[in-house]
Amino acid sequence: MEKQFQLPKRLETIIERMPASGCIADVGCDHAYVAIEAVRRGKAARALACDVRKGPLQQAAEHILCAGLAGKIETRLSDGLEKVAPGEADSVIIAGMGGPLMERILQGRLADFEHFVLSPQSEIPHFRRFLLAEGMQIDEETMLIDEGKYYVIFNVSQRADASSDPMYVTEEDFLYGGRLLRRLDPVLKSFLEKEKTRYEGILNQTDSDEVRTAYQHCMNALEAYR
Secondary structure, three states: OOOOOOOOHHHHHHHHHOOOEEEEEEEOOOOOHHHHHHHHOOOEEEEEEEEOOHHHHHHHHHHHHHOOOOOOEEEEEOOOOOOOOOOOOOEEEEEEEOHHHHHHHHOOOHHHOOEEEEEEOOOHHHHHHHHHHOOEEEEEEEEEEEOOEEEEEEEEEEOOOOOOOOOOOOHHHHHHHHHHHHOOOHHHHHHHHHHHHHHHHHHOOOOOHHHHHHHHHHHHHHHOOO
């Protein structure tokens, strides 16, 4: 009997946002739950489950076997995309790691694949700038709350022309997501309100120019909802 996996909301959302693919590369796959469910649900015909750590990769192989998908999902011991050839996968999935590490993995490899589903855990404003500076198009941003924590998921592809993206112009666009702001995303509004309260608490204790500037950007973003 095939083993079923109960995925957290953020991984379910990543699979939902994933384009239909002949092959996906799940980088930093951990237990390979995303690769398994993507193939099981028909979002991908095949998958490469990649991780730099031998222990999780062994567990991933066991889960793949239990799911009856050993013929469709291959595990690879790989530092990022090191062991994935250009074009070998249609889509690259990376989630659950910090923005700087994700940038290191993607540097020089963004032109090698058609589509990316990316969910950095830190330095998200810098990550947006990185993608645009590398000639990528942020096709969509999704924001969600899972177990009390906010997550952002990017759908990214090659930019068709060299023009700047009109969705990412102001500092608030990079801080909070131009596409999220323009559609008045309700989860982003919840995040901004929490940030407003947090900044106000800090400013009650100290008059920091840096915090005051950040607070003003937050307030500017909230203006879009009024």
